[in-house]
Every structure is written in C-alpha cells, then in structure tokens.
Amino acid sequence: MKSLSFEKIRYTFLIVSIVLGALAPFRVCAQKVLQRSEKLRPAWLANRTPKPGNRTFHYQVTEGEHKTLQDARHSCLLNLSTYIKRTRHISEQAVAEIKLEQENGESSESENYHFSYDIRGERVTVISCKYDEYWEYLLYPNGERIYRCYTLYGIADEANVMFDRLSFSRKYGVRGFVRSLVVPGWGQLYKGNTTKGACILGGEVALITGILVAENLRSSYVKKMHEQPKHLKTYNTKADNWENVRNACIGGAAALYVYNLVDALVANGRKRSIRHKPARLALYLSVGDCNGMTLAVRF
Structure with a gap:
C-alpha cells in the first residue's frame, strides 16, 4: 500500500x-501599467538607441511624467532642454525658447525643435529632431495615476546637421x-x-x-x-x-x-x-548633336 x-x-x-x-x-502577471501606447516597449527604449548614421548629431532618450499625456510630453521637452544645457555647459539660469519647425502650418513627418538660449547677449541655437515616443499610464500603490512618456530625439552636434531618415516597423520577416x-x-x-x-x-x-x-x-x-x-x-x-x-x-x-x-x-x-539612405538629388546637363539641351534629374 x-x-x-x-x-x-x-x-x-x-x-x-x-x-x-x-x-x-x-x-x-499583475502589473501596475494600466495602459500603454504599444504592447511592447520599442527597441530604442528596451535595448539601446540606434547608432547615428553620421557624426553631425546623436540620439538621446528623455523621460517625463505628469497627470496628463500632453503635459508629460512637454516635460520630455523640458528635460531635453536640461540635457542640452548640461552637455553644452550652458548656465541653468538660461531660459530656453523652444520653437516647433513647421511647413505650411503643419508639422513635418518628424518634428524639429529649435532650442534657443540667450547667453551674454549671444544667441545659441540647438536643433533637435523628434523621432518617436512611447508612454505608459501607471497606477502607484498610493492610488496616484500618472502618464510616463519616453521620447527619442536626435540632437545636432554641428551647425550643418544631417539627421537620419528613420521609419519604424513591428515586422521581422522570416x-x-x-x-x-x-x-x-x-x-x-x-x-x-x-x-x-x-x-x-x-x-x-x-x-x-x-x-x-x-x-x-x-x-x-x-x-x-x-x-x-x-x-x-x-x-x-x-x-x-x-x-x-x-x-x-x-x-x-x-x-x-x-x-x-x-x-x-x-x-x-x-x-x-x-x-534609410539620405535622399540625394543630382542634375545632369547635356548638349545634343542638334544643339539641343537635355536636363536629367536623378534621385
């Protein structure tokens, strides 16, 4: 038995x-995340930021929290300004004037922001490009609910900056x-x-x-x-x-x-x-046998 x-x-x-x-x-598993913009965190946040395609800029991820999503996004911009001042050795007292670059009154595919600082009468401007964002709506143990937003920016390191052309995909093929x-x-x-x-x-x-x-x-x-x-x-x-x-x-x-x-x-x-490879525009001018002129455009 x-x-x-x-x-x-x-x-x-x-x-x-x-x-x-x-x-x-x-x-x-029980989690404190009530809502999120994506089922999975994007690769630039979970693993590492992309490698820049050239030396005229670098990538930076900023984080912001607030009770509303719009204010959390604005907090990301303010934290980006703080990062720029710290890395460029700009005084903390310098006030940033942030302008969104638009075309015909509409935002472009990737938003460009101009951070301008008045330093001893000299105007210093740093250009940044917003590529992507990810946010979560969190519930804390004390019952407080907030939005936490993460944003991927490109920040110019040179005057003639060439930002990467990025697209995002959730497909991985075979x-x-x-x-x-x-x-x-x-x-x-x-x-x-x-x-x-x-x-x-x-x-x-x-x-x-x-x-x-x-x-x-x-x-x-x-x-x-x-x-x-x-x-x-x-x-x-x-x-x-x-x-x-x-x-x-x-x-x-x-x-x-x-x-x-x-x-x-x-x-x-x-x-x-x-x-993506940077878009290039080339013009080729040629003269024919009959004194005609041909203009070829290559993208």
Missing part, C-alpha cells in the same frame, strides 16, 4: 509539473521564424517578447523532460513484467499509464512547437527603427 501510494504521488506530481510548464505561456525553427522561443526573444519566448522554451523543456521520465518509467515496468510474472497485471497497468503520459507529452510538445513557429512568423514584435 505504501509503495502504491508513493507511486500515485509521484505520478500526480509529474503530471502537475508538466501541465504547469506547458501552460506557462498563458500565465498572466528572421524570427528561422530562429524558432532551431530553438523554440528564440524567435520570440529576438523580436522582443521575452516573456512569451521564455515561456515557450520552458514549456518545451518541461514536456521533453516529461517524455524522458515517462519513457524511462514505462521501460522499467516492462522490464519488471518479465522479471516478476506474478505481478504481470499490476506492472502492465503501470506501464500503460506511463505510456499514456509519454504520448500526451509528445503531443503537447509538438503542438507547442507548431504554435511557436506560427507565432514567430506572423506575430508583431517590438517596434524597431529602420534607417
């Missing part, structure tokens, strides 16, 4: 462990799929969904472990069936039970692997930046 009870406990413990590992991707094909969960980790990727990897490990353990126990009971014919029926039942566990683990591992591949291929990842 004791041996049988221990066997049931071990059997139940293994089943529970396998189920918990396999269901790990669906667990939900790169995530290929990684998940090799290691389950790797594609999700590559695309920035670390929780899902870790859960898929952990679920596969748990299921594969269950397959190995169940097969080992099944083989052990089959061996005992031949060694102890008197207990043939008992050992045969136990061998069948562990065979069912093994088959269930195989099915679960296969299903999770397929889900891992489909998710790595079609699911959006963390928003990443794509740098």
